[in-house]
Amino acid sequence: MEFSGLLVKLLLLPSPAVERKRERSHGGRENGEMVDEGDGEMEAAGSVCRRKKWERKREERRRPVDGRKKWRKGEENGERVEATGGGGLVREREGEGRAAEDSPTTSWPIQDLLELSLPTSEAPSKSKKKSKEKVSEPTSGASYLFFDGGSGLLDFTIAEALKWKYAGPPAASLVQYSQPSAEHFHAADPALHQGISQPLLIEESRELRPAEHGLTTTQNSSATRNDDIPEMLSFFCGKGRRNIEPPVALQLAKNLTWIGGADDRGEMSVHQTPKNHVRQVLLIFSLVCGATGVVLLAVSVLKGAWKDLPEELVHNILSPLIGRDFAALQAVCKSWKSASTTSFAIRTPCLLMCSNDTSTLHYPISNSFVVGTDNDLGDLGDKSLFISNAATFVETISAKGAEKKVYLPCFRGRGNKQMALFYCLATRRYKSFGADWAACSYTCLYESTRPASTTWIKPVSHHLITSCNDPQFEFTSW
Amino acid sequence: MASTTETKQKKMLILKSADNDEFEIEESVGVQSETIKNLVEDGFTFVPLPNVYTKALIKIIDYLKKHANKTDSNDEEIKTFDKDFVNTTFDDLFELVSAANYLHISCLMNMLCQTIADRIKDKSPEAVRKIFHINCDYTPEEEAKIRKANAQAFEGQFDESLD
Numbered sequence: 001m002e003f004s005g006l007l008v009k010l011l012l013l014p015s016p017a018v019e020r021k022r023e024r025s026h027g028g029r030e031n032g033e034m035v036d037e038g039d040g041e042m043e044a045a046g047s048v049c050r051r052k053k054w055e056r057k058r059e060e061r062r063r064p065v066d067g068r069k070k071w072r073k074g075e076e077n078g079e080r081v082e083a084t085g086g087g088g089l090v091r092e093r094e095g096e097g098r099a100a101e102d103s104p105t106t107s108w109p110i111q112d113l114l115e116l117s118l119p120t121s122e123a124p125s126k127s128k129k130k131s132k133e134k135v136s137e138p139t140s141g142a143s144y145l146f147f148d149g150g151s152g153l154l155d156f157t158i159a160e161a162l163k164w165k166y167a168g169p170p171a172a173s174l175v176q177y178s179q180p181s182a183e184h185f186h187a188a189d190p191a192l193h194q195g196i197s198q199p200l201l202i203e204e205s206r207e208l209r210p211a212e213h214g215l216t217t218t219q220n221s222s223a224t225r226n227d228d229i230p231e232m233l234s235f236f237c238g239k240g241r242r243n244i245e246p247p248v249a250l251q252l253a254k255n256l257t258w259i260g261g262a263d264d265r266g267e268m269s270v271h272q273t274p275k276n277h278v279r280q281v282l283l284i285f286s287l288v289c290g291a292t293g294v295v296l297l298a299v300s301v302l303k304g305a306w307k308d309l310p311e312e313l314v315h316n317i318l319s320p321l322i323g324r325d326f327a328a329l330q331a332v333c334k335s336w337k338s339a340s341t342t343s344f345a346i347r348t349p350c351l352l353m354c355s356n357d358t359s360t361l362h363y364p365i366s367n368s369f370v371v372g373t374d375n376d377l378g379d380l381g382d383k384s385l386f387i388s389n390a391a392t393f394v395e396t397i398s399a400k401g402a403e404k405k406v407y408l409p410c411f412r413g414r415g416n417k418q419m420a421l422f423y424c425l426a427t428r429r430y431k432s433f434g435a436d437w438a439a440c441s442y443t444c445l446y447e448s449t450r451p452a453s454t455t456w457i458k459p460v461s462h463h464l465i466t467s468c469n470d471p472q473f474e475f476t477s478w
Numbered sequence: 479m480a481s482t483t484e485t486k487q488k489k490m491l492i493l494k495s496a497d498n499d500e501f502e503i504e505e506s507v508g509v510q511s512e513t514i515k516n517l518v519e520d521g522f523t524f525v526p527l528p529n530v531y532t533k534a535l536i537k538i539i540d541y542l543k544k545h546a547n548k549t550d551s552n553d554e555e556i557k558t559f560d561k562d563f564v565n566t567t568f569d570d571l572f573e574l575v576s577a578a579n580y581l582h583i584s585c586l587m588n589m590l591c592q593t594i595a596d597r598i599k600d601k602s603p604e605a606v607r608k609i610f611h612i613n614c615d616y617t618p619e620e621e622a623k624i625r626k627a628n629a630q631a632f633e634g635q636f637d638e639s640l641d
Contacts, residue, residue, distance in 0.1 A: 313579055316591040317598075328631045331603040331624045333612050 492524045493539070495532040503539055507546040512582030527580070534570075534577040537563070541586055564593040568609050568641070571597075602636035609640055 314336055318329065330337045383394050385406040396403075406423040424431050489505035491514065508525070509515040517525050527535065544559050564571065575590040598606050607614055614621070625632050 310579070313575065316579075316587065317575070317594045328603055328628065328636070329598070329606060330628065331616070331621055331632075332606050332610070332614070334615050336612075337624070 489523070491518065493535065494524070494526045495530055495535045496528050497532040499532045499535075501535060501539055503542070504546070507539075507542045510542050510546060510583055510585075512584075513580065529580045530577040531573065534573045537570075537574060538577055538581065538583070538586070542583070545585070560589060564589065568594075568597070572610075597641075600637040602638055605636070605638050605640060 318336070382403045383396050384403050385394055387406060387408055404424070408421050408423065422431060490502050491505050491508045493501045493503060493508070493514070495501070505518060509518055514525055530538070541559075541563060544556055548556060566574075571590060571594055575587065575594065578586040578590055598609065601609070606612070616624070
């Protein structure tokens with residue numbers, strides 16, 4: 001590359017929002033102009049393929065899946081190829097511009113892996129904690145688990161993750177241009193957040209559903225019995241019994257009427273005086289209470305009493321707020337905090353949540369977790385984590401200075417000053433490459449922009465990282 | 479001629495506020511509110527609104543009327559109207575937002591929530607408490623904990639004004 005800029009790779013997955021045919025361009029155009037390339041037929045076939053895949057993926061998401069069940073990825077390359085082929089999605093990668101990567105010739109979107117429900121004999125379902133212990137691959141220093149709440153659950157070790165090569169794209173759709181054009185990016189706007197919140201909700205609801213293996217039995221048993229019960233009841237304790245009047249109740253009622261009537265006749269005068277006293281006391285008391293109530297009501301109306309604002313209303317009011325305001329306003333009162341926590345995770349465009357012992361990273365947007373097995377995510381070696389809405393993976397980074405980072409699908413800054421954003425595990429700060437090397441402020445995090453579709457951002461060359469005034473982005477999509 | 483007969487045929491609804499004031503509006507205006515729409519679909523023409531006070535109802539009816547005959551041409555006009563509409567005190571806004579919530583007028587709800595959010599932006603929790611008349615129900619320890627957890631959010635200056 002003749003440009004002295006940061007070269008960043010973006011892998012774009014089709015998302016429902018971007019289902020429309022995406023324009024493609026190639027060859028590092030300075031002006032960001034996009035040009036169709038590749039032969040038309042291939043393109044058309046590819047897009048149909050993609051659409052099908054997307055639909056299937058959505059199907060997959062809707063299926064009730066046991067929350068604890070992992071879709072275990074096959075160990076063998078061959079297995080995967082076979083299964084992917086079954087899905088009709090085998091793609092050859094020419095690997096142009098990706099020469100640094102070794103092996104596989106066949107590649108696939110990571111989501112496809114979710115469809116390979118290859119229940120291995122060892123343990124298809126286990127709790128997250130259990131699997132945390134289980135993973136200890138000798139091939140890499142540290143092992144990580146990847147949970148992707150949005151599109152199912154992934155359970156991969158670092159060694160396995162390294163084998164994926166994150167689903168390299170077909171060469172025909174390699175896109176490269178100098179600046180990300182505006183239409184590829186959404187600002188962190190509410191609509192986008194709402195769209196993204198969906199996977200999270202699905203994940204939550206999944207927990208309530210019956211386990212997959214038990215589903216058929218439960219359905220069968222419940223479907224047969226429940227409807228019969230009313231009929232059976234009416235059969236056994238039919239009409240006759242309901243018409244019987246309970247004689248005891250009748251007697252009691254008569255007695256009561258008689259006692260009540262006694263007052264008028266003065267026959268039970270002993271009870272009358274205290275009753276009146278009680279009545280008066282009660283009357284005065286209720287008047288006092290009523291007056292206090294009215295005063296309190298008036299005061300509360302005057303004061304607004306917005307403490308009692310329904311939670312959904314608070315939520316509505318708080319939801320346009322992002323960033324600092326949103327976080328700060330949690331300190332207002334308890335109900336505000338509870339109203340905000342549900343949406344807080346979704347509303348933080350790129351915030352990673354680190355557990356206290358730093359062994360778990362949570363990417364709230366897709367509700368993905370990354371769990372380090374050696375209790376320290378800081379030791380990634382020469383690898384870096386790539387986080388995105390669809391899936392998360394680890395890869396060795398050849399560019400010096402770019403390792404041990406968590407790359408987020410976000411850009412810092414606006415317009416032509418956009419820089420890829422990452423989280424540095426060593427310094428525990430959000431940073432971006434480029435002239436403005438300084439750590440990102442809290443506000444700048446929230447002002448970050450995200451590519452419209454599922455994207456991984458990867459720095460590819462060291463010298464471009466260190467001296468970049470003119471950032472280069474390389475988009476690769478399929 | 480055609481238009482006059484049309485106006486004569488227009489169904490009218492009567493809305494009754496919590497202060498027992500009655501307002502007559504066209505059905506087409508009223509049905510922008512989901513709550514009213516549901517009642518109208520059930521055949522009601524008299525709609526008691528026990529949660530909406532006259533003051534808020536007058537404003538909301540104004541809003542509904544304006545938005546009922548929304549066309550491309552008066553887009554600008556409606557925008558200025560909306561701007562004026564929300565340019566009021568916090569207490570009025572709250573009254574409107576809870577009325578809009580009750581009446582299920584989503585566009586109004588969104589606008590009001592956005593306005594309130596914009597106006598409490600950059601305000602300190604203390605100022606927000608005063609604006610919303612909220613008593614802090616945190617113990618000092620709890621509040622300190624929250625502030626610590628979101629330490630970055632409490633850096634810098636807050637706007638302490640109450641409007």
